[in-house]
Amino acid sequence: MQQLTSAQVRELRAKAHALNPVVSISDKGLSAAVLKEIDTCLKAHELIKVRVHGDDREHRLACLETICRELDAAPVQHIGKLLVVYRENPEKPAAAKAPAKPRAAAPRRSKRSFQG
Numbered sequence: 219m220q221q222l223t224s225a226q227v228r229e230l231r232a233k234a235h236a237l238n239p240v241v242s243i244s245d246k247g248l249s250a251a252v253l254k255e256i257d258t259c260l261k262a263h264e265l266i267k268v269r270v271h272g273d274d275r276e277h278r279l280a281c282l283e284t285i286c287r288e289l290d291a292a293p294v295q296h297i298g299k300l301l302v303v304y305r306e307n308p309e310k311p312a313a314a315k316a317p318a319k320p321r322a323a324a325p326r327r328s329k330r331s332f333q334g
Contacts, residue, residue: 220292220305230265230294234302239269248281257289260305265294268301 222230240259243252259266268285270278282301286293291305 219286220290222292222294222304227294230304231302234265234267234294237265237267237302239267239300241266241268243268243270243281245272247277248284253285253288256285256303260289260291260303261307261309264307264310265302265304268303270299270301272299 240263241252241256256266256268268281270281272278278296278299278301282293282296282303285291285301285303289303289305291303294302294304296302
C-alpha cells in the first residue's frame with residue numbers, strides 16, 4: 219500500500235472533487251471482477267472515485283483497505299459512500315503528470331481615470 223504525504227493528499231482531494239465515481243460496489247461486496255475493474259480504472263486515470271452501496275461504515279472501510287492492499291494503491295479520502303483512491307501509473311508520460319503552471323494574472327487597470 220502506498221503512503222502519501224499530507225500535502226499530496228490535500229492536492230489529490232482537490233483534484234478528486236470534480237470527479238464522478240467510475241466503479242460501484244454493490245451490497246454483495248468486493249468481488250474479483252470489481253477489483254479488476256478498479257485496477258483498470260487506476261491504470262487509465264490514477265485517481266478515481268468508487269461508490270460503495272450500503273449503510274455499513276465498517277464495510278466501506280474494509281473495502282477501502284482491501285482495494286489499497288490488493289492493488290498497491292493509496293487511500294485519499296473516505297467521505298460518505300465515496301472512496302477516493304490513487305495509484306501512480308509509471309507508464310504514463312511525464313508531461314501528462316506535471317501539474318499545470320498557474321497563469322500569471324493580467325495587470326489590473328483602474329476603471330476610473332484620474333486627471334490631475
